[in-house]
Amino acid sequence: MARGSFESREDFTRARSKARMQSLLSALRWKNTTLLSFYEVTKLVKPRLETYRGVMPIKIDNIIGSEGRYHDFTLAFYPRKEMLRSRWQSVDEAHRKDIILPPISVYKLSDYYFVRDGNHRVSVAKTQGVEFIDAEVVELDSQIHLEPGMTKRELTKVVVEYERERVIEEYHLDKIIDMEIVKFSAPGMYAELINHILVHKYYLNQNKTEEISFEDAAVSWFREVFLPIFRQIKEDRLLQTFPGKTYGDLYMWIVRKWDDLKRTNKKEASIRHATTQVLESEHISLFVRIKQKIVKYFTEHSR
Numbered sequence: 111m112a113r114g115s116f117e118s119r120e121d122f123t124r125a126r127s128k129a130r131m132q133s134l135l136s137a138l139r140w141k142n143t144t145l146l147s148f149y150e151v152t153k154l155v156k157p158r159l160e161t162y163r164g165v166m167p168i169k170i171d172n173i174i175g176s177e178g179r180y181h182d183f184t185l186a187f188y189p190r191k192e193m194l195r196s197r198w199q200s201v202d203e204a205h206r207k208d209i210i211l212p213p214i215s216v217y218k219l220s221d222y223y224f225v226r227d228g229n230h231r232v233s234v235a236k237t238q239g240v241e242f243i244d245a246e247v248v249e250l251d252s253q254i255h256l257e258p259g260m261t262k263r264e265l266t267k268v269v270v271e272y273e274r275e276r277v278i279e280e281y282h283l284d285k286i287i288d289m290e291i292v293k294f295s296a297p298g299m300y301a302e303l304i305n306h307i308l309v310h311k312y313y314l315n316q317n318k319t320e321e322i323s324f325e326d327a328a329v330s331w332f333r334e335v336f337l338p339i340f341r342q343i344k345e346d347r348l349l350q351t352f353p354g355k356t357y358g359d360l361y362m363w364i365v366r367k368w369d370d371l372k373r374t375n376k377k378e379a380s381i382r383h384a385t386t387q388v389l390e391s392e393h394i395s396l397f398v399r400i401k402q403k404i405v406k407y408f409t410e411h412s413r
Contacts, residue, residue, distance in 0.1 A: 146175030
C-alpha cells in the first residue's frame with residue numbers, strides 16, 4: 111500500500127474517532143453537534159432574495175449545515191459513518207499531494223454557510239487544521255440570526271419570536287390586548303392571528319354605516335372570541351394534557367375543530383364540544399404512537 115494511501119487511511123480513522131468522541135461529549139453535556147438541514151432551515155426562515163457572490167475564501171468554522179449530507183458529518187465536520195471512507199480518503203490523498211481541488215459550493219444565510227457540494231472536502235480540510243476554504247457562494251436574504259450548534263427546535267423558537275416581534279411592531283397589539291396569554295409555539299401562527307382579527311372585523315362591519323378600526327376589531331375579537339376559548343382551556347386544564355403548547359396554540363386548534371363541527375353538524379356546535387373533540391383526537395393519536403413504537407420494537411428485535 112502506498113504511503114499516501116496509508117496516511118489517508120489513518121487520517122480517516124482519527125477523524126471517525128473524533129466524531130465518536132464529539133457525539134459522546136455532546137450527550138454528556140447536552141450540547142448539539144448535529145449539522146442543520148438546509149431545507150429544514152429555509153422552510154422555517156423563508157429567505158426572500160438570492161444573490162450570487164462568486165468564489166471567495168470562507169471560514170470553515172462558520173459552516174453549520176448541509177443541503178443533503180447533514181446526517182453524515184458532525185457539526186465539526188468529522189465523518190459519522192464508515193461508508194464515507196473511500197471518498198473521504200481519495201480527497202485526503204489529493205490534499206496531501208497538494209492537488210488543487212475545485213471550490214466547494216455553499217449557501218450563505220446570516221453569517222453562516224450550508225454546503226451544497228463538497229462535504230468531503232470540508233471534512234478533510236477541517237481534519238487537517240485548515241481554517242479557510244474556497245467556496246462558490248450564493249447568499250440568501252434572511253432576518254433570522256443563526257448560530258453554530260443551533261437545533262431545529264431552537265431555530266423554530268427564534269423564528270416564532272421574530273414573527274411575534276414583527277406583528278407587535280406593525281399592529282401594536284400589546285397596547286390593546288393581553289399578548290402575554292396570546293402566544294404561539296409554531297411559525298406562521300401570528301400571521302394567522304391577524305387573519306382571524308381581520309375576519310372578525312369583516313363580520314363586525316356588516317350592516318355598519320361607518321367602518322370600525324382594526325384596533326376596535328382586535329379588542330372585540332379578544333373579548334368575544336379568544337377569552338371564552340381561553341377560559342374553556344383553563345377549565346378543562348388542557349395545558350396539562352398538551353405539555354409544551356400555549357393557550358394560543360390550543361386556541362387555534364380548537365377554532366379549527368370548532369369550524370369543522372359547525373360545517374358537519376346540523377346543531378350549533380359549542381366551544382366545549384370542540385375542546386372535547388380535541389382531547390379525544392389527542393388520545394387516539396397517543397394510542398397510535400404507542401402502538402407504532404411497540405410494533406417497531408418487536409420488528410427490530412425479531413431480526
